[in-house]
Amino acid sequence: MFMHSKRNSIKTLAAAVAAVVALGMATLPTVSQADETSCSPFTPLIKGQEDFVYVWTLGVQGIGDGSDKLVTVDVNPKSKNFGKVIASLSVGGRNEAHHLGLSDDRRYLWGGGLDSSKIFIFDIHSNPAKPKLVKTIDDFVAKSDGIVGPHTFYATPGRMIITGLSNNKDHGGVSANVIYNGKGDYIKTVPVPTTMVGGAQGDGYNYDVAINPRRNAMLSTSFTGWNNYMMDLGKMVKDPEAMKHFGNTTVMWDYKTMKPIKVFNTPGAPLEARWSWAKGDNFAVTTTALTSNIWIFDQDKQGEWQAHNVGTIGNPADIPLPVDISIGNDGKSVWINTFMDGTTRYWDFSDRYHPKEVYTKKIGSQVNMVSQSYDGKRVYFTTSLLGNWDKKGADDEQFLKMYYWDGKELKEGFSIDFYKEKLGRAHHMKFQVRDLKSLQPLRAEADAPDNVRLASLPGDGK
Template structure:
């Protein structure tokens, strides 16, 4: 039984969390609801880069995206990460937006990057080299801000197998705890929370023993298809659902109180809807077929559209999800070969795109960063914004995740 005073504290905590959730219109999407939002035009675009042949150090580039700047559309800074072969992949802001947590899927190394001292020139504040030893996990994937701490998902155990899991750290890098997944859902990938509902959902991929091999050699039976529903406050799994093979990104509806969201199933070429039932349980069901290998999933700030990057189909799709059970394809665009990561701006009018998924999955060596404009008539590629990532002094680089500041 919950006593009155702890229950009151918990309700007040939920109310405080709700105040931190951005309004539906005019806010960056697909960040943790606890991250301080950028409510102005972006000035800098950070791109997490893998040295393409793994012979030189990985790095972060800063691209000037301030339209009033004389260096608009150019790379103005490069941050050497000090090591190579990391397979730098995803990252995320801390709740106060002063740091970016970033990691390598092959090395399990994590960098804490200061973006507050000089936003144009990020610097490394700390490197965590012993994450598998601390957590018993490998392949850090999603870096999700909670108040004063970071929640990380991992793709596998310390040896690169299963089970996957989650772990929490303080914003400055102190390990707090490991969170185990249920035995019947050992695969991990992404995570997202809905604070006002006290719910969290995580998704599935495959561990290092599989994603570290070329795609032709990967075992398709070594991918997960589960979505796990968690009690957010207790970090306790309460239900396991089945979706299509390799459900990747988790995107809750941005409308406060709405008890549903979406995931893109990469090896099922589909969108799945997960939604709460009246009895407190959840269901997951397929609601759309996409082009080949939907790799990333983003939302418009008004919650009307989903954007799906179809890495295998060489296109980005815009889906109207006003009726979440019946998505309607409204626009497609081809910004580059094998488009992957997207970042939608706070006003929903611009989308930045990179085109590397994994060094073991990329089929092109033409790496770039493109800009897509979003308007009432759909998506259009900006013909003048084309950042070539193949001409660094160290050779080509694979651009993956992005953040704006």
């Protein structure tokens, strides 16, 4: 069972969040991201059967070599190794491994550590079944002018946008988006606004980004700084000052110029940002972790970006803790994971202003990440949230599970116990195929976006 003291800490945190949100200040410690529909629109897309799933895994002292790892799982049902770990690449040390991001040609995979601020670049094209580490960036903080905690890796043509969660001045949540080129060279740091933009006050906090090239729009969300995401939960909830330092905003940007155009008040730490891919759709969705809300962002008749609170996930009083989400390729469904009850929830978004939860399934004692294939027929789940946030004792399950989805029910395809395999805590996932020549551009349909580039940056596309 989840330790009684830990649950009391979560309830204490919920009460504190409710009080702070009432004052217009969001507080929430949770993190989560990864599937084909979360990929950058500039990355080639797997529309058929994925061959491999890469899992970015947190090392645990006393388990295996104790280091963070990139774990490769064979997921092609036709393979003799289906549902088995076929490679494990240790990066040495524990960095608070968190998120992965594919390059714009899907030949490389970037992974970051929220504690060490190191970035690891893997070659996943020479031998997709056995990735190799080709570059380690250990000067991210120095090059970015003090940004700490590389989180999201989001590819654009010749570039990688990296969201930072913190800074080295006070280790708080004020941060920036940091831009590198595809070779791993630093280009530019773009601060998240702390001023009034579009009628609302920016708080400077950062978490995830997602781009809609058709509208030249980029949405960013917010979380918290190193002081909080690396702190013991029980200690943090008893610290009134720490409880004041969580994100409460989302920001809409002009993607081409990387200038913020509007700040939205979205209390409760909005996490993953996802745009609908359906033809004619131009809306994005995010969820707030502790306040358990679903937010939609779209343009009104005057072309102004607006935010709409359209739903509540579970019973906020029960502290479901919404974490990762995955939107269907037609924009009419969203998987939403809730960490505390280990449950995944399927929401019907046919009417995005009035979405409905239509299916739930308990995946384990805890669940964090959800990744679905492009066709939505295969759904993958992993468990780890943060090293200091995962449950304790028997409830500290660490796994990768794959389910088949027929539109009505999830049926388990395979399950891998990462502790039993001595691999550590399973966090973020990305897919790959054996033959990259079979892939199409992410948006190959008639409404494909212009090849929008970051015009304000030097050496564009190189």
